[in-house]
Amino acid sequence: MPDKANAPLSNLEEWEDFLKVRYPENGQKGSPGFQATDPDKKQEQFRNYETDARPSVREFYRLNHRHQTYDFVQAKRKEFLSLSRRRMSIWEALDYLNTLVDESDPDTDLSQLDHLLQTAEQIRRDGHPRWFILTGLIHDLGKILCLYGEPQWAVVGDTFPVGCAYSEKIVFHQFFADNPDSRVPQFQSRTGAYSEGCGLNQVCLSWGHDEYLYQVVKDYLPKEALYMVRYHSFYPAHREGEYQHLMSAEDKKMFAWVRAFNPYDLYTKSHERPDVEKLRPFYDELIREYFPATLRW
Numbered sequence: 347m348p349d350k351a352n353a354p355l356s357n358l359e360e361w362e363d364f365l366k367v368r369y370p371e372n373g374q375k376g377s378p379g380f381q382a383t384d385p386d387k388k389q390e391q392f393r394n395y396e397t398d399a400r401p402s403v404r405e406f407y408r409l410n411h412r413h414q415t416y417d418f419v420q421a422k423r424k425e426f427l428s429l430s431r432r433r434m435s436i437w438e439a440l441d442y443l444n445t446l447v448d449e450s451d452p453d454t455d456l457s458q459l460d461h462l463l464q465t466a467e468q469i470r471r472d473g474h475p476r477w478f479i480l481t482g483l484i485h486d487l488g489k490i491l492c493l494y495g496e497p498q499w500a501v502v503g504d505t506f507p508v509g510c511a512y513s514e515k516i517v518f519h520q521f522f523a524d525n526p527d528s529r530v531p532q533f534q535s536r537t538g539a540y541s542e543g544c545g546l547n548q549v550c551l552s553w554g555h556d557e558y559l560y561q562v563v564k565d566y567l568p569k570e571a572l573y574m575v576r577y578h579s580f581y582p583a584h585r586e587g588e589y590q591h592l593m594s595a596e597d598k599k600m601f602a603w604v605r606a607f608n609p610y611d612l613y614t615k616s617h618e619r620p621d622v623e624k625l626r627p628f629y630d631e632l633i634r635e636y637f638p639a640t641l642r643w
Protein backbone atom coordinates (compact mmCIF):
# COMPACT_ATOMS: atom_id res chain seq x y z
CA MET A 347 0.00 0.00 0.00
CA PRO A 348 1.18 3.57 -0.61
CA ASP A 349 2.92 5.32 2.25
CA LYS A 350 1.05 7.79 4.42
CA ALA A 351 2.59 10.85 2.71
CA ASN A 352 0.98 9.70 -0.53
CA ALA A 353 -2.31 8.75 1.12
CA PRO A 354 -3.67 11.75 3.01
CA LEU A 355 -7.29 10.58 2.74
CA SER A 356 -8.45 8.09 5.37
CA ASN A 357 -10.35 6.45 2.48
CA LEU A 358 -11.30 7.21 -1.11
CA GLU A 359 -14.85 8.19 -0.10
CA GLU A 360 -13.46 11.26 1.60
CA TRP A 361 -12.92 12.80 -1.85
CA GLU A 362 -16.48 11.89 -2.87
CA ASP A 363 -17.91 13.29 0.38
CA PHE A 364 -16.17 16.56 -0.44
CA LEU A 365 -17.77 16.55 -3.91
CA LYS A 366 -21.20 16.14 -2.32
CA VAL A 367 -20.65 19.23 -0.19
CA ARG A 368 -19.53 21.15 -3.23
CA TYR A 369 -22.32 19.92 -5.48
CA PRO A 370 -25.36 19.40 -3.26
CA GLU A 371 -28.21 17.30 -4.59
CA ASN A 372 -30.88 19.30 -6.41
CA GLY A 373 -33.31 16.52 -7.16
CA GLN A 374 -32.93 16.52 -10.95
CA LYS A 375 -31.91 12.90 -11.17
CA GLY A 376 -31.28 11.00 -14.32
CA SER A 377 -32.45 13.30 -17.07
CA PRO A 378 -30.07 13.98 -19.95
CA GLY A 379 -31.20 17.59 -19.77
CA PHE A 380 -29.90 17.88 -16.20
CA GLN A 381 -28.61 21.44 -15.61
CA ALA A 382 -24.95 21.04 -14.79
CA THR A 383 -23.80 24.44 -13.71
CA ASP A 384 -25.39 27.00 -11.51
CA PRO A 385 -24.94 30.26 -13.42
CA ASP A 386 -25.57 32.28 -10.26
CA LYS A 387 -22.87 30.56 -8.25
CA LYS A 388 -20.47 33.20 -7.06
CA GLN A 389 -16.75 32.63 -7.31
CA GLU A 390 -16.50 33.57 -3.64
CA GLN A 391 -18.98 30.88 -2.65
CA PHE A 392 -17.01 28.40 -4.71
CA ARG A 393 -13.83 29.23 -2.84
CA ASN A 394 -15.55 28.59 0.50
CA TYR A 395 -15.53 24.89 -0.28
CA GLU A 396 -11.78 25.10 -0.19
CA THR A 397 -11.68 26.94 3.12
CA ASP A 398 -14.06 24.46 4.72
CA ALA A 399 -12.39 21.34 3.32
CA ARG A 400 -10.77 18.92 5.76
CA PRO A 401 -6.96 19.16 5.93
CA SER A 402 -6.74 15.63 4.49
CA VAL A 403 -8.80 16.63 1.43
CA ARG A 404 -6.76 19.78 0.98
CA GLU A 405 -3.53 17.82 1.13
CA PHE A 406 -4.94 15.30 -1.33
CA TYR A 407 -5.65 18.06 -3.89
CA ARG A 408 -2.26 19.65 -3.24
CA LEU A 409 -0.52 16.41 -4.22
CA ASN A 410 -2.86 15.83 -7.16
CA HIS A 411 -2.34 19.28 -8.65
CA ARG A 412 1.41 19.24 -7.96
CA HIS A 413 2.15 15.85 -9.54
CA GLN A 414 -0.32 15.41 -12.41
CA THR A 415 1.89 16.77 -15.18
CA TYR A 416 1.65 16.10 -18.91
CA ASP A 417 4.69 13.80 -18.70
CA PHE A 418 3.31 11.98 -15.65
CA VAL A 419 0.10 11.18 -17.54
CA GLN A 420 2.05 9.90 -20.57
CA ALA A 421 4.15 7.70 -18.30
CA LYS A 422 1.10 6.23 -16.55
CA ARG A 423 -0.65 5.57 -19.86
CA LYS A 424 2.41 3.67 -21.00
CA GLU A 425 2.65 1.81 -17.70
CA PHE A 426 -0.96 0.69 -17.50
CA LEU A 427 -2.66 0.80 -20.88
CA SER A 428 -0.97 -2.25 -22.33
CA LEU A 429 -3.53 -3.97 -20.06
CA SER A 430 -1.12 -6.79 -19.35
CA ARG A 431 -1.43 -7.03 -15.57
CA ARG A 432 -4.30 -9.44 -15.17
CA ARG A 433 -7.07 -11.30 -16.93
CA MET A 434 -10.28 -11.12 -14.93
CA SER A 435 -14.01 -11.35 -15.45
CA ILE A 436 -16.13 -8.38 -14.31
CA TRP A 437 -17.09 -10.28 -11.13
CA GLU A 438 -13.49 -11.17 -10.41
CA ALA A 439 -12.63 -7.49 -10.75
CA LEU A 440 -15.52 -6.59 -8.40
CA ASP A 441 -14.25 -9.13 -5.86
CA TYR A 442 -10.72 -7.82 -6.27
CA LEU A 443 -11.83 -4.20 -5.74
CA ASN A 444 -13.71 -5.41 -2.68
CA THR A 445 -10.41 -6.30 -1.03
CA LEU A 446 -9.80 -2.54 -0.82
CA VAL A 447 -10.79 -1.91 2.79
CA ASP A 448 -10.42 1.14 4.92
CA GLU A 449 -8.70 -0.03 8.10
CA SER A 450 -8.61 3.56 9.27
CA ASP A 451 -12.37 3.99 9.03
CA PRO A 452 -14.27 1.45 11.14
CA ASP A 453 -17.54 3.33 10.49
CA THR A 454 -17.57 2.37 6.83
CA ASP A 455 -19.75 -0.70 7.02
CA LEU A 456 -20.32 -0.97 3.28
CA SER A 457 -17.87 -2.49 0.83
CA GLN A 458 -16.90 -1.18 -2.61
CA LEU A 459 -19.21 -3.81 -4.14
CA ASP A 460 -22.09 -2.63 -1.94
CA HIS A 461 -21.58 0.95 -3.18
CA LEU A 462 -21.52 -0.13 -6.82
CA LEU A 463 -24.62 -2.30 -6.41
CA GLN A 464 -26.47 0.59 -4.75
CA THR A 465 -25.64 2.82 -7.70
CA ALA A 466 -26.73 0.21 -10.24
CA GLU A 467 -29.93 -0.61 -8.35
CA GLN A 468 -30.97 3.05 -8.20
CA ILE A 469 -30.46 3.36 -11.96
CA ARG A 470 -32.51 0.17 -12.42
CA ARG A 471 -35.32 1.47 -10.18
CA ASP A 472 -35.50 4.62 -12.29
CA GLY A 473 -36.17 2.55 -15.38
CA HIS A 474 -33.03 3.27 -17.38
CA PRO A 475 -31.66 0.98 -20.15
CA ARG A 476 -29.72 -2.15 -19.25
CA TRP A 477 -26.36 -0.72 -20.39
CA PHE A 478 -26.93 2.25 -18.04
CA ILE A 479 -27.48 -0.12 -15.09
CA LEU A 480 -24.34 -2.05 -16.04
CA THR A 481 -22.36 1.19 -16.19
CA GLY A 482 -23.46 1.96 -12.64
CA LEU A 483 -22.15 -1.43 -11.52
CA ILE A 484 -18.72 -1.15 -13.11
CA HIS A 485 -17.94 2.57 -13.25
CA ASP A 486 -15.45 2.57 -10.35
CA LEU A 487 -13.65 -0.70 -11.11
CA GLY A 488 -10.66 1.36 -12.23
CA LYS A 489 -10.04 2.02 -8.53
CA ILE A 490 -8.18 -1.31 -8.49
CA LEU A 491 -5.26 0.98 -9.41
CA CYS A 492 -5.04 1.51 -5.64
CA LEU A 493 -4.44 -2.20 -5.19
CA TYR A 494 -1.51 -2.01 -7.60
CA GLY A 495 0.00 0.43 -5.09
CA GLU A 496 -0.81 3.64 -6.93
CA PRO A 497 -1.11 6.78 -4.74
CA GLN A 498 -4.61 8.15 -4.06
CA TRP A 499 -3.94 11.32 -6.07
CA ALA A 500 -3.30 9.16 -9.17
CA VAL A 501 -6.50 7.14 -8.76
CA VAL A 502 -9.25 9.55 -7.72
CA GLY A 503 -9.84 13.30 -7.80
CA ASP A 504 -11.66 15.57 -10.25
CA THR A 505 -9.90 15.12 -13.59
CA PHE A 506 -8.71 17.99 -15.80
CA PRO A 507 -6.81 18.30 -19.10
CA VAL A 508 -3.03 18.34 -18.82
CA GLY A 509 -0.96 20.21 -21.41
CA CYS A 510 -3.14 23.32 -21.58
CA ALA A 511 -4.28 26.15 -19.29
CA TYR A 512 -5.96 25.06 -16.03
CA SER A 513 -9.51 26.32 -15.71
CA GLU A 514 -10.01 28.82 -12.88
CA LYS A 515 -12.97 26.71 -11.85
CA ILE A 516 -10.87 23.69 -10.86
CA VAL A 517 -11.01 23.42 -7.10
CA PHE A 518 -7.79 24.41 -5.27
CA HIS A 519 -6.57 26.07 -8.45
CA GLN A 520 -3.78 27.76 -6.50
CA PHE A 521 -2.00 24.41 -6.05
CA PHE A 522 -1.23 24.36 -9.78
CA ALA A 523 1.47 26.95 -9.06
CA ASP A 524 3.61 24.04 -7.83
CA ASN A 525 3.01 21.96 -10.97
CA PRO A 526 6.12 22.10 -13.21
CA ASP A 527 3.82 22.44 -16.26
CA SER A 528 2.70 25.85 -15.03
CA ARG A 529 6.20 27.08 -16.03
CA VAL A 530 5.95 25.62 -19.56
CA PRO A 531 4.42 28.37 -21.72
CA GLN A 532 3.21 26.03 -24.49
CA PHE A 533 1.20 24.11 -21.86
CA GLN A 534 -0.41 27.26 -20.50
CA SER A 535 -2.22 28.65 -23.53
CA ARG A 536 -5.95 28.11 -23.93
CA THR A 537 -5.53 25.10 -26.23
CA GLY A 538 -1.94 24.16 -25.27
CA ALA A 539 -0.89 20.82 -26.77
CA TYR A 540 -4.30 20.55 -28.49
CA SER A 541 -6.36 22.51 -30.99
CA GLU A 542 -9.72 24.24 -30.96
CA GLY A 543 -12.57 21.70 -31.13
CA CYS A 544 -10.15 18.76 -31.52
CA GLY A 545 -12.38 16.44 -29.46
CA LEU A 546 -11.73 15.02 -26.00
CA ASN A 547 -10.41 11.78 -27.44
CA GLN A 548 -7.30 13.80 -28.42
CA VAL A 549 -7.00 15.35 -24.96
CA CYS A 550 -5.08 13.78 -22.07
CA LEU A 551 -6.84 14.21 -18.76
CA SER A 552 -5.10 13.87 -15.41
CA TRP A 553 -4.51 10.17 -14.76
CA GLY A 554 -6.95 8.13 -12.71
CA HIS A 555 -9.53 5.38 -12.50
CA ASP A 556 -11.81 6.78 -15.26
CA GLU A 557 -9.36 6.47 -18.15
CA TYR A 558 -7.98 3.14 -16.97
CA LEU A 559 -11.43 1.51 -16.88
CA TYR A 560 -12.43 3.15 -20.17
CA GLN A 561 -9.49 1.44 -21.88
CA VAL A 562 -10.46 -1.92 -20.34
CA VAL A 563 -14.11 -1.79 -21.47
CA LYS A 564 -14.01 0.38 -24.60
CA ASP A 565 -14.76 -2.44 -27.06
CA TYR A 566 -17.84 -3.68 -25.25
CA LEU A 567 -20.22 -0.91 -24.21
CA PRO A 568 -22.36 1.61 -26.13
CA LYS A 569 -20.81 5.01 -26.70
CA GLU A 570 -23.04 6.70 -24.12
CA ALA A 571 -21.80 4.29 -21.44
CA LEU A 572 -18.19 4.84 -22.45
CA TYR A 573 -18.58 8.58 -22.02
CA MET A 574 -19.96 7.99 -18.53
CA VAL A 575 -17.04 5.73 -17.60
CA ARG A 576 -14.35 7.92 -19.12
CA TYR A 577 -15.54 11.33 -17.91
CA HIS A 578 -17.50 10.77 -14.69
CA SER A 579 -14.77 12.51 -12.64
CA PHE A 580 -14.33 15.36 -15.16
CA TYR A 581 -16.21 17.81 -12.93
CA PRO A 582 -14.63 20.93 -14.50
CA ALA A 583 -16.46 19.98 -17.72
CA HIS A 584 -19.65 18.18 -16.69
CA ARG A 585 -20.49 20.36 -13.67
CA GLU A 586 -18.66 23.62 -14.37
CA GLY A 587 -19.12 23.71 -18.16
CA GLU A 588 -15.42 24.37 -18.80
CA TYR A 589 -13.21 23.14 -21.67
CA GLN A 590 -15.96 23.41 -24.28
CA HIS A 591 -13.32 24.73 -26.69
CA LEU A 592 -11.59 21.35 -26.74
CA MET A 593 -14.80 19.39 -27.31
CA SER A 594 -16.16 18.17 -30.63
CA ALA A 595 -19.85 18.53 -31.47
CA GLU A 596 -20.27 14.87 -30.53
CA ASP A 597 -18.58 15.35 -27.13
CA LYS A 598 -20.99 18.18 -26.33
CA LYS A 599 -23.94 16.00 -27.25
CA MET A 600 -22.65 12.99 -25.34
CA PHE A 601 -21.96 14.97 -22.19
CA ALA A 602 -25.69 15.01 -21.57
CA TRP A 603 -25.20 11.33 -20.64
CA VAL A 604 -22.26 12.09 -18.37
CA ARG A 605 -24.46 14.62 -16.57
CA ALA A 606 -27.34 12.13 -16.39
CA PHE A 607 -25.03 9.64 -14.70
CA ASN A 608 -23.47 12.02 -12.19
CA PRO A 609 -26.35 12.14 -9.65
CA TYR A 610 -26.27 8.35 -9.36
CA ASP A 611 -22.53 8.46 -8.78
CA LEU A 612 -22.76 11.15 -6.11
CA TYR A 613 -26.04 10.73 -4.29
CA THR A 614 -27.09 7.08 -4.13
CA LYS A 615 -24.90 5.93 -1.28
CA SER A 616 -26.91 4.80 1.72
CA HIS A 617 -26.35 2.57 4.73
CA GLU A 618 -28.67 -0.11 3.42
CA ARG A 619 -26.64 -3.13 2.42
CA PRO A 620 -27.70 -4.68 -0.91
CA ASP A 621 -28.53 -8.39 -0.93
CA VAL A 622 -25.66 -9.57 -3.14
CA GLU A 623 -26.82 -13.19 -3.39
CA LYS A 624 -30.30 -12.19 -4.49
CA LEU A 625 -29.05 -9.67 -7.04
CA ARG A 626 -26.29 -11.80 -8.47
CA PRO A 627 -28.30 -13.70 -11.14
CA PHE A 628 -29.64 -10.44 -12.64
CA TYR A 629 -26.16 -8.94 -12.84
CA ASP A 630 -24.54 -12.16 -14.09
CA GLU A 631 -26.90 -12.11 -17.04
CA LEU A 632 -26.40 -8.39 -17.62
CA ILE A 633 -22.62 -8.78 -17.61
CA ARG A 634 -22.85 -11.74 -20.05
CA GLU A 635 -24.94 -9.61 -22.39
CA TYR A 636 -22.10 -7.13 -22.94
CA PHE A 637 -18.78 -8.60 -21.82
CA PRO A 638 -16.66 -11.62 -22.73
CA ALA A 639 -15.83 -14.18 -19.99
CA THR A 640 -12.56 -12.40 -19.18
CA LEU A 641 -11.10 -8.99 -19.93
CA ARG A 642 -7.54 -7.70 -20.00
CA TRP A 643 -6.70 -5.39 -17.07
Ligand SMILES: [Fe+2]
Pocket residue numbers: 485486555578579
Ligand atom coordinates in the same frame (compact mmCIF):
# COMPACT_ATOMS: atom_id res chain seq x y z
FE1 LIG B 1 -15.45 7.16 -9.81
